[in-house]
Amino acid sequence: MKKTLLLAVVCVTLLSCTKNKANEPATAVPAIIYDTDLGSSTDDLFALEMLYRYHEEGQCRLLGVVVDREGEDCAGVADVMNTYFGHSDLPIGLVQEGIDTPKVWIDYRDLPGYATDDGSPMFDRTHLPPYPDGWQLYRRLLAAEPDHSVSIVSVGFVTSLAQLLESEGDEHSPLSGVELVRQKVKCLYMQGGSFGDTLGTCYNLVVGPDFAQTFFRLWPTDVDIVFSPGEVGDIIEYVPDTVIADIDWTDIHPVKQVYLRCNTHTGQMMWDPLVVINAVEGDGLFTLSGRGTVSLTPRAETMFTPSPAGNCRYQLPGDSAWVAAMLTKIRTVNKKH
Numbered sequence: 001m002k003k004t005l006l007l008a009v010v011c012v013t014l015l016s017c018t019k020n021k022a023n024e025p026a027t028a029v030p031a032i033i034y035d036t037d038l039g040s041s042t043d044d045l046f047a048l049e050m051l052y053r054y055h056e057e058g059q060c061r062l063l064g065v066v067v068d069r070e071g072e073d074c075a076g077v078a079d080v081m082n083t084y085f086g087h088s089d090l091p092i093g094l095v096q097e098g099i100d101t102p103k104v105w106i107d108y109r110d111l112p113g114y115a116t117d118d119g120s121p122m123f124d125r126t127h128l129p130p131y132p133d134g135w136q137l138y139r140r141l142l143a144a145e146p147d148h149s150v151s152i153v154s155v156g157f158v159t160s161l162a163q164l165l166e167s168e169g170d171e172h173s174p175l176s177g178v179e180l181v182r183q184k185v186k187c188l189y190m191q192g193g194s195f196g197d198t199l200g201t202c203y204n205l206v207v208g209p210d211f212a213q214t215f216f217r218l219w220p221t222d223v224d225i226v227f228s229p230g231e232v233g234d235i236i237e238y239v240p241d242t243v244i245a246d247i248d249w250t251d252i253h254p255v256k257q258v259y260l261r262c263n264t265h266t267g268q269m270m271w272d273p274l275v276v277i278n279a280v281e282g283d284g285l286f287t288l289s290g291r292g293t294v295s296l297t298p299r300a301e302t303m304f305t306p307s308p309a310g311n312c313r314y315q316l317p318g319d320s321a322w323v324a325a326m327l328t329k330i331r332t333v334n335k336k337h
């Protein structure tokens, strides 16, 4: 009897191993939550276009969009983009009680209201307000995914992330926000940080210092972060005339309309797409620092301390060939979508 029981246990174990192996290809494609301050800089738009393309090509699974800049118009931009590019099924979350009136660099928050010559809306909509709170959408999406499988692409503020980390158990999961992140998140890819010879700040963190402090205090130290500091994207420029020329196949295009209607000569560089490329295509296209830990000073400066067991790494600027290759990747989504 004992031998029979042992055999049964072995069989069940083998079956369960086989089942897990069969699931591996599905989990190998990164599941991604896109966390963005849409409505101000246009690199957030290009990064989102790239995620659509990666999703369509089966290179990632885009789970949803969290808008971390306050305002239903900012979430409306996400809705216009999702709808236009055929991803109206994507859920949208919007921060409440976020950063109070942060600077707007390129104001395209009225994109949802753009009209054609006859006054009719230029772009269709799917999800109208109200939107779920960003941290609540995080909890719902994370709870439904396999353990250690989700990559977060954070290219805006850390408002919704800080609120997620402070959250308690709810109908989606009994876990606290910290434990939910620890259980579900594989890696956070973040636009931000400054890791030069002297301490420095970055816009996305310093503009909301309380959120940044909460984020660094609570983020689990056993969940990886890859930072994309400003200087990495500072050398990649997608000039406005080229953007418009690349979208020569239509005028009814949300990104082209932003470039036709707004002053985009603001020193806009391609910071955010680098975060998406790293999250989807992996580390091979980037030169990364060694491992270490990152802490935040009281003045919201990021401080990197090398440590082989640390959870943090950061991108380093590439050479001119790398810059050209990155820009080509970014431009592709506008040329052929």
Ligand SMILES: [Ca+2]
Binding pocket: 036, 037, 038, 041, 043, 044, 155, 156, 272
């Ligand atoms: Ca951004």
